[in-house]
Amino acid sequence: MSFSAAQIRKDFPIFERTVCEGKRLVYLDNGATSQKPLSVIESESDFYRLHNAAVHRGAHQLAEEATDAYEGAREIVAAFLGAPGGADEIIFTKSATESLNLLAYAMGNAPVGNRFAVGAGDRIVVTEMEHHANLIPWQQLTARTGAELAWFKVTAESRLDLSTINDVITANTKIVSVTHQSNVLGTINPLAAIVARAHEVGAVVILDACQSVPHMSIDIKALGVDFLAFSGHKALGPTGIGVLWGHMDLLNELPPFLFGGSMIENVTMTTATWAPVPQKFEAGVPNMAQAVGLGAALNYLTNLGMDNVHAYEVALTGYLLEKMHAVPDLRIVGPANTQSRGGTLSFTIKGIHPHDIGQYLDSQGVAVRTGHHCAWPLARALSIPASTRASLYLYNDESDCDALVDAILGAQKYFGRF
Amino acid sequence: MELDSLYQEVILDHYKHPQHKGLSPTFSAQVTHVNTSCGDEIILNINLDNELISELTWEGQGCSISQASVSMMTDLLTGKTLKQAAVIVKSFSELMASKGTSAGDPLVLEDAVVFAGVSKFPGRVKCSLLGWMAFKDAAIQAQANNRGER
Numbered sequence: 001m002s003f004s005a006a007q008i009r010k011d012f013p014i015f016e017r018t019v020c021e022g023k024r025l026v027y028l029d030n031g032a033t034s035q036k037p038l039s040v041i042e043s044e045s046d047f048y049r050l051h052n053a054a055v056h057r058g059a060h061q062l063a064e065e066a067t068d069a070y071e072g073a074r075e076i077v078a079a080f081l082g083a084p085g086g087a088d089e090i091i092f093t094k095s096a097t098e099s100l101n102l103l104a105y106a107m108g109n110a111p112v113g114n115r116f117a118v119g120a121g122d123r124i125v126v127t128e129m130e131h132h133a134n135l136i137p138w139q140q141l142t143a144r145t146g147a148e149l150a151w152f153k154v155t156a157e158s159r160l161d162l163s164t165i166n167d168v169i170t171a172n173t174k175i176v177s178v179t180h181q182s183n184v185l186g187t188i189n190p191l192a193a194i195v196a197r198a199h200e201v202g203a204v205v206i207l208d209a210c211q212s213v214p215h216m217s218i219d220i221k222a223l224g225v226d227f228l229a230f231s232g233h234k235a236l237g238p239t240g241i242g243v244l245w246g247h248m249d250l251l252n253e254l255p256p257f258l259f260g261g262s263m264i265e266n267v268t269m270t271t272a273t274w275a276p277v278p279q280k281f282e283a284g285v286p287n288m289a290q291a292v293g294l295g296a297a298l299n300y301l302t303n304l305g306m307d308n309v310h311a312y313e314v315a316l317t318g319y320l321l322e323k324m325h326a327v328p329d330l331r332i333v334g335p336a337n338t339q340s341r342g343g344t345l346s347f348t349i350k351g352i353h354p355h356d357i358g359q360y361l362d363s364q365g366v367a368v369r370t371g372h373h374c375a376w377p378l379a380r381a382l383s384i385p386a387s388t389r390a391s392l393y394l395y396n397d398e399s400d401c402d403a404l405v406d407a408i409l410g411a412q413k414y415f416g417r418f
Numbered sequence: 419m420e421l422d423s424l425y426q427e428v429i430l431d432h433y434k435h436p437q438h439k440g441l442s443p444t445f446s447a448q449v450t451h452v453n454t455s456c457g458d459e460i461i462l463n464i465n466l467d468n469e470l471i472s473e474l475t476w477e478g479q480g481c482s483i484s485q486a487s488v489s490m491m492t493d494l495l496t497g498k499t500l501k502q503a504a505v506i507v508k509s510f511s512e513l514m515a516s517k518g519t520s521a522g523d524p525l526v527l528e529d530a531v532v533f534a535g536v537s538k539f540p541g542r543v544k545c546s547l548l549g550w551m552a553f554k555d556a557a558i559q560a561q562a563n564n565r566g567e568r
Binding site: 021353354355356359360363370371372376379385386414415 | 420539
């Protein structure tokens, strides 16, 4: 089957509308959130229309149907990621941000003697290219515990500088939390060396996979990481649903983060014990319709084949990179070619601020993101106050790339007139 | 073109030729304000001679709207009393909240009425207010400093 973005676009109702007085929508803000196929929209609304009930409670048929749908989504996620321990290793959260905060807070709750206990003398390692969601939770954990934060720097070629890996991941390192693919640079990070060194010193490896899970085939066993977080809404799914995966033995040892209904085993007025994983980490009535919608989204992607999606996006990225290299005064903020890079293309234009570029692009129907993209320290390291980011997905095609480049040239003309 | 109501010539002119840019060596107060959603930044120095704003200087980086707005504001408020400035700031804030329904009062705002077009773009209102919010903050701090509260 040949991959047809034009055919795929027909599955997404939003592309039936126009923007900016009749212009075709050129949606290139997929790094922020993806659009939704009809199957996802319908599965979410069907849950409310036909099956709505609180899962894991209620002695009635609807509660059983809702539980089946919710737990079915967990199975789909587990299969999509290749979770070695199956569906029980999948924890639903409201977002990847919550998944990462869950880990940071749960580890902060770990008592002395627990393998996750962090304190003075311990080290937590991140990278300079982290999204704020995978930086600030660890900053805060070090502030609360007296542990030290260290990080891999980014090279001029937009790669992680692993030349000093043994000095960054030291013997006292407990946690290494890195992004799989930068949401600004598009850089796909080499994990093997990081995982090997982290495990050598007994640290756990957490992967922020927000920008990779939607775009490439993921096999957790092959990655070798210990925890993984991603958000549903960047992978064609609804907002309000995120995933945390962890190895079962680690999840068993990790203390809970949120306390309340559903996550308990036994409760007295003064004590409580915890339900088994994953319930231990899912206090309260969860985002059920959203989990079911995520299941539909991952099924949609699986039907296309993630290897096909990835190959298509790499080719499209190559096409856009080549066109952008030909634009005068344009600097790509990220790897110059498609080697270990995804379809996130940030750039600056000499003499025009990103916010002004974005405004002009919007007037042409081209939707992009501008700013520091929630990775302010990276912008500082690169000495750019902000950039414009175009991020591709499976429904984009060469005509979208052409529209972007035409609009950039138009912006240069528009702002050059004074 | 709708875009032209945003990017008025006088705005882009201030962006390319900013006024009062370059911080004064001394000041009654100095503030730094940041637009957290985009990273735009303004450092504003204010010098007060009793009630008179004798000097406003700034440094910053950002989009044409934020930079032109602070440039125009420093032009407009230098030499005014704090009381006069408060009237102008209020008038500008109301214009920016008007969602394109107000043309602004040229007797109060002078050239700054061109920002009426910006008020139609909700995503850019914050850009245009960055310098003005910095001024409000700086004026309060400068008065406190001059009273010897710090």
